[in-house]
Amino acid sequence: MNKDRRSHWTPWRRRRRTIASILLAFLTCLILVSEARGTSNLNLPPESAIAVSESVENPRELFAKGQYAQAARLWEQAATRADDRLDRALSLTYLSLAYRELGDWSAARETISRCFELLETSPSGVREASPQENRREAAILAKATNARASVWFAMGDLEGAVQTWELARDRYAALGDRLGVLGSQINQAQALQMLGDYRQANLLLEEVETQLQQQTDLSLSATGWQSLALAVQHAGEFERARELLEKSHQLFERLNSPNPLATSWIDRGNNAHLLGDDDGAIAYYQKAAATATRPLLRVQARLNHLHLLIPQDRHAEIEALLAVLEPELNALDGGGREEIYARVNYAIAILNDPQQKYYDRLADAGERLGRSFREARQLGDPIAQSYTLGTLGELYERTGQLDSARSLFDRALALALHSHADHIAYRWQWGLGRVLGRTGDLDGAIAAYGEAVNTLQSLRRELVAISQEVQFSFRERVEPIYREFVDLLLQPRPNGAAIAVGEIRESPLRLKQALKTLENLQLIELENFLQQPCLQAKPQPIAGLDRHAAVIYPILLDRRLAIVVSLPDGTLSYHETLVSQTEVEETVEELLRSLNPALSDRKRLQLSEQLYRWLLAPLEPELVRAEIETLVFVLEGALKNLPMAVLYDGERYAIDKYALAVAPGLQLLGDTSLTPHSLQVIAGGLAQGRRGFSPLPGVKLELEKIAAYTETQTFLDEAFTSTMLQKQVEDLPFRVLHLATHGQFSSRREETYILTWDDRLDLEEFSQLLESRQEPYKTPIELLVLSACQTALGDKRAALGLAGVAVNSGARSTVASLWSVHDGSTAMLMEKFYEFLARPQTSKAQALRQAQLFLKEQSSYEHPFYWAAFVLVGHWS
16 A cells, blocks of 8 residues: 555666666755645745746646646757757756656656757857856756756666766755755665665765754755655664654744645654554644645545554544545546546555445545546556556456456556556556456466566565665565465366375476575565665575485465475475465464463474474475485475474474474575584673663573583673674684574564673664675674574564574574573583584584484473574575
């Protein structure tokens, strides 16, 4: 659902030959002061100060309203008819932006090139220009440079965009145009984020912040802080964005201009939603609606409000809001893209009603979409046409009119592809796949889903680089496509023969495609969590890596559990059990709750045995024949929180028969196996209680025992500070980093952390601390051990935080605990782990298994609560 008032400014397909622009507010307001953005009266020279003719000035209002085609026609005429060279150049500058908005990139590129040809050609036989004329030309050149950068950005030339925005910054600086300088730097930082150069992007944003702190112009400061806040938010730093938005808002309050203030309330509402505070977000949207004098701005605030209320089924509030919103929506008459999208977003809100209580309004929503399509066609706006037709297709699909839905999806898709608008094209490909599947065209459905997945893969960089504010909801708009596609790929044979439980199916091409699809999903999910690309080093496939290891991929589908097994010789086999995803998830949750030594063993063993029958029993004949010693699980969903060691066959646990490991995907970073001579360890930990966390008295003994088997540098309590840790990581030669301290894994980045004596390091800070070990000339971290961390209580996707730490640390392997276990038992297990690891020809997975078995044999620690919590993620060798 679209929660931002600029919801149509979304990330488009990133590829070398094409990318559509991420249309941030500051991207355009540097050239066209947008009334919608509320950025007028910035104490900058108004456009008339550089003698802009009416033929150039008048279309700016149409552009600000989203009437891009009409604005383009007028600027085309102005560029053709203007006698003044600079008027023509300025018209072409604006015209290139209008073409960019319409998705006509070739025209945008050609137009901005014509502009520079004019500016770079000095007129002959003309008197020497006055200082005022020179300044006017310099101002237009700065605007044109900014426009060229945005066009390059839209077309995928991110390096060119970065360089051109740097040039624009210099040209604005020469003019003393402070807003232009700030905007160019923020835009440049955005492009650097897209390129993965987060360090340079952060340095630029820090420079912008320094400049704003020195700024005395109230209006410029308010707008600057607001733009910086949005850029920081786009990078996923929601809490920091909140602070900056508050600072900006205080300045807007002093300006006492209602529409900029309303816009600020909306920004704060969006931010509150991203931070999980929907009640706070609703309060902000209500203030925005009460403050705004622009009807469209009021409607956008109320639509954001509606999108939050409907999923919560707050019926009385929804009815009261609709009673106000619907008449205001009917009264909109601006006729631009924003008005069209407001009606589309109303329809999406109704379609997203999980209870279907407001489906009686679908006919009304359909009429609004029809009106929007007619207006979009009159505007000559193909992207808006696609958006309205595709949403109308979803409405027809929802009401069972599948033929009409298919026709609408086809038309919407053609328009989206023509305009390079892949941010919506994937939705119509998905819609076609659903409709074709429901009408029995399995091959057609698979083809359509395949195209949707390919489109999303091309969007992957944007999914990483752009925060949730402008990207579509991952769980609502991305994950289902991949899962439904896999379900189609694993459908019964074309002749309709039933699949027997446990039957091995030989369809390697489909199996490989299904696995690749799920691998891509997991990678996007992890990168979405990390907000940056992972696996930057050259990965290697895990299949066939070890002649005694099998890779097991359980796939949770709606009505069945599918399992693909990859054996060392490259053979793929398929098993499936007819059990619903809900039943598997509920069984996993019950088993995790039962892993308490105070509870009865009977229930725990029943649940553990049930999961064993589903996950491992069908595979065992193959595993025995292939002489498998290590099982590598690529887990998804609820299974990620479950240690496979606890699975029980009625007599023995899985750990009694196999060494176990978890892989975050089908590929791993390169590995150099540890040897007794390469066990150089940095070991740090907290035995004393800190920052509200309980003491861990066994940590001192744990670190002492590790030192008995390895070459260890130990740092305990007061010596275990973030500064010390960074210094030792940078300076000491080591292969293993062992941290015995409190920590938490969560599906929220800001709630995934490691505790030191003086600080709580979140995921980003921890990865920055370890960043130096990933430099080419340094020995990488082979093994990261986190012996006292836990997954966040009640977080079904908490293991995503563990995978994030494992991947972001750059370590080839990570050993961690899924829950906090007994202090003494952990010290014993870790001692044995390093004792076995120090033995020749012992893999990490085998060393962990032997340590767990040793602990299990102790009468005080035989319960799986003590030994099953520890998992190995990554390389097992």
